[in-house]
Amino acid sequence: MSTSVHAVHQGYLSLYLHIPFCRTKCNYCDFNTYAGIESLIPAYVDALVRGMEMWGRAVGPKSRVDTVFLGGGTPSLLPVEDTDRILQTCATAFELSPGAEVTLESNPGDLTHRLLEGLLAVGVNRLSIGVQSFNNAHLVALTRRHSAAEAAQAFRMARDAGFDSINLDLMYGLPRQSLSDWVETLDEALGLSPRHLSLYALTLEEGTPLWKDVDTGAVPESDSDLAADMYLHAEEALGRAGFVHYEISNWAKPGYECRHNLTYWRNGSYLGLGAGAHSYYGGYRFSDERNPRRYIERVTGLYEGRNNGQRGPADGRMVVTAEMLRRTAPIDHLEAIDEGLEMAETMMMGLRLMEGVSYEGFDGRFGRSLDSMYGAEVEELVGLGLLERCPSTGSGRAGLIRLTPRGRLLGNEVFGRFLSDEV
Numbered sequence: 001m002s003t004s005v006h007a008v009h010q011g012y013l014s015l016y017l018h019i020p021f022c023r024t025k026c027n028y029c030d031f032n033t034y035a036g037i038e039s040l041i042p043a044y045v046d047a048l049v050r051g052m053e054m055w056g057r058a059v060g061p062k063s064r065v066d067t068v069f070l071g072g073g074t075p076s077l078l079p080v081e082d083t084d085r086i087l088q089t090c091a092t093a094f095e096l097s098p099g100a101e102v103t104l105e106s107n108p109g110d111l112t113h114r115l116l117e118g119l120l121a122v123g124v125n126r127l128s129i130g131v132q133s134f135n136n137a138h139l140v141a142l143t144r145r146h147s148a149a150e151a152a153q154a155f156r157m158a159r160d161a162g163f164d165s166i167n168l169d170l171m172y173g174l175p176r177q178s179l180s181d182w183v184e185t186l187d188e189a190l191g192l193s194p195r196h197l198s199l200y201a202l203t204l205e206e207g208t209p210l211w212k213d214v215d216t217g218a219v220p221e222s223d224s225d226l227a228a229d230m231y232l233h234a235e236e237a238l239g240r241a242g243f244v245h246y247e248i249s250n251w252a253k254p255g256y257e258c259r260h261n262l263t264y265w266r267n268g269s270y271l272g273l274g275a276g277a278h279s280y281y282g283g284y285r286f287s288d289e290r291n292p293r294r295y296i297e298r299v300t301g302l303y304e305g306r307n308n309g310q311r312g313p314a315d316g317r318m319v320v321t322a323e324m325l326r327r328t329a330p331i332d333h334l335e336a337i338d339e340g341l342e343m344a345e346t347m348m349m350g351l352r353l354m355e356g357v358s359y360e361g362f363d364g365r366f367g368r369s370l371d372s373m374y375g376a377e378v379e380e381l382v383g384l385g386l387l388e389r390c391p392s393t394g395s396g397r398a399g400l401i402r403l404t405p406r407g408r409l410l411g412n413e414v415f416g417r418f419l420s421d422e423v
């Protein structure tokens with residue numbers, strides 16, 4: 001166990017709440033989610049509420065939550081009363097910013113007028129719909145439980161109910177998916193006029209049913225060059241449609257960038273609650289107990305045990321230790337992040353963003369210049385055409401570095417250069 005001690009100024013926080021329930025398990029998915037355990041939902045929601053109360057007490061009343069993200073799994077499976085209870089607890093355990101972004105991930109098969117209106121009424125103001133494809137054959141191949149028409153209908157219902165900020169998740173690089181299939185899916189999505197699109201290449205996760213099918217030859221492997229062409233087509237088509245390509249895999253109409261995910265990419269602090277949820281707080285990365293049943297038991301044990309009286313400091317400054325974290329949450333894995341690793345992670349995640357990493361921002365955060373830490377790596381990657389320096393307005397001095405269009409296709413290669421000495 002680490003004995004590192006970190007002082008934290010209480011300020012803005014992002015909160016991730018993991019809902020590990022799915023009605024069916026998709027064949028490509030290796031997220032910490034389960035089908036057939038919905039009977040646990042009431043006890044799990046109790047545990048989440050208790051978890052938030054414990055965190056609220058531990059980090060103090062001045063911690064202002066600016067973004068809340070209900071992810072999964074399938075948060076749209078929760079009865080709206082449970083979502084209401086969770087969000088009300090957020091507002092009492094912490095201080096919820098008046099303009100907080102509150103996102104809920106949903107499956108198109110769950111969305112009804114009644115549910116959508118209920119979600120808006122309890123404070124959800126951003127909806128993410130897991131569409132994945134507008135091609136029925138691909139949806140069947142991915143064992144999704146909705147059709148293309150249902151997904152389009154879900155989007156329209158959400159708009160009619162009053163949701164303005166809607167994201168669609170789509171996947172490309174699917175087995176047997178042609179470029180024209182992808183063009184059609186993207187056109188269908190654009191026809192709905194979403195404010196945000198997240199486009200991810202399918203990754204074959206070892207052990208999943210789809211991975212096994214590809215491994216045995218029952219399903220052909222997708223072509224990575226074709227997937228790159230799909231990505232390039234998306235960049236071009238979405239640019240024409242007025243989207244800002246603000247992160248490698250994310251596009252938004254101006255002003256609709258996902259603030260919650262920006263916290264991750266800017267290497268900011270967030271608390272994750274729920275089975276297997278990850279956090280980065282006070283110089284530690286840690287994750288909660290993965291098994292939903294044991295998560296409930298362990299939160300209950302902490303809540304009913306000595307932690308229940310724990311109080312955070314009133315002066316807005318607190319000391320975070322591994323022991324304090326373990327008294328507050330049912331932690332499985334915990335890692336102290338030293339400054340070297342924090343720098344590497346700041347580079348790796350910041351370069352995912354089109355805003356890149358600014359020299360001034362790096363200097364302000366670490367008290368050291370970016371060039372003194374990574375001058376050689378940046379030089380080499382600029383030479384390879386994977387990074388570019390952009391001057392700040394007027395001064396002529398390099399203001400930021402970011403990926404080039406080619407670097408966006410080879411992101412992992414670039415990120416590895418910053419992590420290699422640290423891991």
Ligand code: SF4
Nearest residue numbers: 022025026029072073
């Ligand atoms: S709905 Fe989403 S989280 Fe659930 S199994 Fe399918 S891909 Fe995984």
